[in-house]
Amino acid sequence: MSWEELVIHLERALFMGGLDVDEAEVQARRIVPHSRHRTFQIGRVDPFKIDFYERSLGLTVHADGSHPEHIEVDESFPPWIPPLLRSNNQIVEALTQFAEQIQAHLHVLGDIGKASENLEETTLELVKAIRELRDEIRNLGSSP
Numbered sequence: 001m002s003w004e005e006l007v008i009h010l011e012r013a014l015f016m017g018g019l020d021v022d023e024a025e026v027q028a029r030r031i032v033p034h035s036r037h038r039t040f041q042i043g044r045v046d047p048f049k050i051d052f053y054e055r056s057l058g059l060t061v062h063a064d065g066s067h068p069e070h071i072e073v074d075e076s077f078p079p080w081i082p083p084l085l086r087s088n089n090q091i092v093e094a095l096t097q098f099a100e101q102i103q104a105h106l107h108v109l110g111d112i113g114k115a116s117e118n119l120e121e122t123t124l125e126l127v128k129a130i131r132e133l134r135d136e137i138r139n140l141g142s143s144p
Contacts, residue, residue: 003033032085035076039067055079 007028014024035058049062058078063071 007031035074038073038075039070040073041070043069045069045071 011024011028045063047065051060053059058076060074
């Protein structure tokens with residue numbers, strides 16, 4: 001089965017095991033294959049091994065006699081991939097926390113905006129009440 005089909009089956013198993021749908025998907029997508037072995041039929045081939053690309057690309061091309069008419073390719077993570085994935089995970093976590101902080105600050109700014117509007121309304125009502133009081137005091141002073 002293809003890698004995508006395997007991930008779908010894993011998601012289903014995690015869901016049936018009790019995780020909610022979103023968490024099952026997240027966990028299944030975190031699974032990353034470490035290595036894979038492929039064979040390519042080309043006809044009779046003498047044993048050989050090319051591991052020149054193992055450290056840079058994680059590839060070894062060989063024929064060891066186990067499949068006499070095939071070239072075999074071993075694919076694996078080169079040594080620099082796991083630290084890169086860890087670094088990416090740390091970046092994603094930092095960005096997630098940053099986004100949460102921005103959301104919290106935007107919420108606070110929204111509350112400040114509402115409070116400012118309320119303060120403006122209250123101030124206008126106070127100014128109106130002071131004018132009315134001043135007018136009443138003037139009217140009391142001018143009454144016989």
